[in-house]
Amino acid sequence: xxxxxxxxxxxxxxxxxxxxxxxxxxxxxxxxxxxxxxxxxxxxxxxxxxxxxxxxxxxxxxxxxxxxxxxxxxxxxxxxxxxxxxxxxxxxxxxx
Ligand code: HEM
Numbered sequence: 001x002x003x004x005x006x007x008x009x010x011x012x013x014x015x016x017x018x019x020x021x022x023x024x025x026x027x028x029x030x031x032x033x034x035x036x037x038x039x040x041x042x043x044x045x046x047x048x049x050x051x052x053x054x055x056x057x058x059x060x061x062x063x064x065x066x067x068x069x070x071x072x073x074x075x076x077x078x079x080x081x082x083x084x085x086x087x088x089x090x091x092x093x094x095x096x
Contacts, residue, residue, distance in 0.1 A: 002073065006066050013059040020052040 027049045030042045 002069065006063075009059055009062055013056065013063060016052060016055055016059070020049070020056050023049040023052055 027042070027046070030038055
């Protein structure tokens with residue numbers, strides 16, 4: 001489940017990076033040029049770059065934490081599947 005989700009989220013982060021990388025410099029250029037008609041039209045879309053940046057920050061934070069989440073999961077699996085030392089292991093001579 002985590003594997004599927006992380007793969008999907010990495011793709012999501014990668015593809016949302018494209019409009020983010022376009023929208024942020026575009027917003028700067030529009031403000032710098034200052035053409036009143038364009039600025040007015042842009043007014044309604046002004047929140048898009050910050051929303052995209054927020055999405056990137058959230059998905060990026062998850063991608064950053066992912067190796068630690070997987071490490072913790074592996075450690076938990078390893079400790080829960082370790083056989084008790086006083087019992088014979090399955091498939092050993094003592095078990096036949
Ligand atoms: C606060 C914001 C962000 C955080 C915390 C963040 C964090 C991360 C992390 C942890 C990775 C995975 C690195 C790895 O393990 O290989 C990643 C990958 C990436 N990030 Fe971000 N990121 C942020 C914003 C952005 C932005 C703004 C862009 C571009 C506009 C971007 C583009 C990418 C790309 C293209 C990858 C590689 C994805 C892939 O192909 O696997 N990120 N980011």
